[in-house]
Amino acid sequence: MMGRRMVLTAALAAPVRVQAQIAGDPAWFDAFEAVLRRHVDARGRVDFAGIATAPQPLAAVVAAIGETGPTSDSQAHLLAWRINAYNALAMYGIVQRGIPQSLTFLGRYGFFVNTGFRVAGRETSLKSFEDDVIRKMGEERIHFALNCMVRGCPRLPREAFRTAQIEAQLAAAAREFCESGYHVRPAPDRRAVFVSQIFQFFTEDFVPAKAPTILAYVNRWRRDPVPADWTLRYFDYDWTINSQNLDVG
Numbered sequence: 001m002m003g004r005r006m007v008l009t010a011a012l013a014a015p016v017r018v019q020a021q022i023a024g025d026p027a028w029f030d031a032f033e034a035v036l037r038r039h040v041d042a043r044g045r046v047d048f049a050g051i052a053t054a055p056q057p058l059a060a061v062v063a064a065i066g067e068t069g070p071t072s073d074s075q076a077h078l079l080a081w082r083i084n085a086y087n088a089l090a091m092y093g094i095v096q097r098g099i100p101q102s103l104t105f106l107g108r109y110g111f112f113v114n115t116g117f118r119v120a121g122r123e124t125s126l127k128s129f130e131d132d133v134i135r136k137m138g139e140e141r142i143h144f145a146l147n148c149m150v151r152g153c154p155r156l157p158r159e160a161f162r163t164a165q166i167e168a169q170l171a172a173a174a175r176e177f178c179e180s181g182y183h184v185r186p187a188p189d190r191r192a193v194f195v196s197q198i199f200q201f202f203t204e205d206f207v208p209a210k211a212p213t214i215l216a217y218v219n220r221w222r223r224d225p226v227p228a229d230w231t232l233r234y235f236d237y238d239w240t241i242n243s244q245n246l247d248v249g
Contacts, residue, residue, distance in 0.1 A: 025163050026071060028064035032088050033160040044155035045244045048099045062092045066118030080161040082134045083145045089117045090126060094149045101246055103150060103239040140205040143198050144173035151238040178221035192231040200234045
């Protein structure tokens, strides 16, 4: 209901326990990676039906995210912790919503704004977690790593983000996104390039903070740069759930 905020809790977490670690990345990183390797294919599509059938491993990850916070205040660790947490919560949220075929306009409000999650002992929403915490870190490449589980998102990798590897992982994600024929679509006959609305939704994170124009930013990660005098346009974001189990489109 729109008038009440739905709070998702990991009530199914009891059968599977994620043990704490003294130092380094928390144990739930490994547990989340196990979920990714089991339920995500090479194209980044998720077997939500399989997760729904055996939700305990993901629910245990969500419980750990809700109960404990980052173990270091380094930028690298906070980025890895928060990206993994966002992706795990989004995945869990889709399952808890009954695996819809897509996120409609009202469905997006319910999913991003009106659904509460516990993160490090505090209640938040996916939108607040992204806008008020993750984006505040000033790392624009998060937009190539955060995944709300729809087709318009970057490809969901089959591994967790790691403190020791986060720079390489974010660079690889940015390069893959900007080289992708889906997210960046040159149209030579029209002297134009159509790019993902992620660059429109979060323009201020890219321009002028990281590059003079969106096209200049995209070209930074491309082996074959788009001509600087081409027109930049945005194609509609695909809010279809990125499920292995949906036969649409």
